[in-house]
Structures are given as structure tokens and as C-alpha cells.
Amino acid sequence: MGACVPHIALDSDEPGIRGLFQFSPETAAPMNALAEVLLRGDSTLSRGERELIAAYVSGLNECRFCTASHAAFAAAQLPEGMALVDQVRADPGTAPVTPKLRALLAIAAAVQRSGRDVTDKLVAAARAEGATDKELHHTVLIAAAFCMFNRYVDGLGTFAPDDPAGYDLAAQRILTHGYTTVPPAAGQQD
Numbered sequence: 001m002g003a004c005v006p007h008i009a010l011d012s013d014e015p016g017i018r019g020l021f022q023f024s025p026e027t028a029a030p031m032n033a034l035a036e037v038l039l040r041g042d043s044t045l046s047r048g049e050r051e052l053i054a055a056y057v058s059g060l061n062e063c064r065f066c067t068a069s070h071a072a073f074a075a076a077q078l079p080e081g082m083a084l085v086d087q088v089r090a091d092p093g094t095a096p097v098t099p100k101l102r103a104l105l106a107i108a109a110a111v112q113r114s115g116r117d118v119t120d121k122l123v124a125a126a127r128a129e130g131a132t133d134k135e136l137h138h139t140v141l142i143a144a145a146f147c148m149f150n151r152y153v154d155g156l157g158t159f160a161p162d163d164p165a166g167y168d169l170a171a172q173r174i175l176t177h178g179y180t181t182v183p184p185a186a187g188q189q190d
Helices: 016-023 025-040 047-060 064-075 081-090 099-113 120-128 133-155 164-177
Strands: none
Touching: 016 025, 016 064, 016 133, 025 047, 025 133, 047 064, 047 081, 047 099, 047 133, 064 081, 064 133, 064 164, 099 120, 099 133, 120 133
16 A cells, blocks of 8 residues: 555654644544543443444444554453454444444444434334433444544545554553553653
8 A cells, every 4th residue: 555645744653543633732632532431431331332333433434544443442342352343343233242232333323324314213223222321322422423533534634554563552552541641651651
């Protein structure tokens, strides 16, 4: 794959959204805060399940950087690891997830197409599987937020590394530090 040149001068070798966040820290802060609440805050959905929703929506949007990042973040927090992430991304209808998560993924896919595609039938199906109002809210907001994040990353032409090791390293950083805490510089102690 040829080198990707962002549409704006980022003055950073950081890929994807990380380069954009360095370029614009004033917009990075609220976006990271939103990601922290949605993906790591209190919820009856596990952190891995919420990252899985983010990876799934990013895949539907064909955003390479966000898909690879959040697939790694989900895999690091799900007992079934990347095998489950890959199964969900390939076909959530047959992936070995709970019926509730399957129904929530259907809602996330509807949001990815258009918020108006979230129908009473989809919501009723999720409720029938035990989804709460808070879980419905989080699913819709995660899907909507990742549509924004994906379009931000791709709309400014950022690059996505091919090596999965970088995404795995980023997953460990997110697990340890979260989205709003800046990790220590190289050589410093945690």
C-alpha cells in the first residue's frame, strides 16, 4: 500500500486519530472524554462489548484505523479475544454472542446507516432480550460517535498502519491509562 498523506499538515508521525488529536488538543479533550464515558464508564455492558460495538460500526464504515484499533481494544477485554471480534465483524447474526448483544449490534448497524433506521421493531427485539434503556442509549451513542470518529479520521486522510502489533500496544495503553489520561513518556515509570 502506498504512503498516505493527510489532507492537512499534522506535524506528527502518529497514525489515525492520534495524529489528529496532537494537531488539535482542544478538540481531542472532549472527544477523548466522550470515548472514556462510552467505552470505559459505568455500564451493564462490559468494556469489551462496548469496544466490540465500536469496532463493528467502524468496520461497517470501512475506517481501517478505527476498526483495527477498537478490534484490538475489544479483543484485549473479551475472553474469546480476536476470534470473537472477527466473527462479529464477519456476521453478527451467527457470531457466538448473547442474544441481547446480537440485538444491540443490529441497532448499531441501523444507526450506522441512519438514525432513522432504528425502528420500534429493533428496539422491541433488544428489549425482549433484556436490553435496558441505558444499554439502548449507550449502543446508539457509541454507534453515532464512531460514525463521527470514523469520518474525522478518514475525512482528513490519516493513515492506518498494517502491523497489528501497534494496535495491540495501543490496546494495552488504553486498558492501563484509559482515553483521557496521557501515558508517561518513553522511559518514565507508570
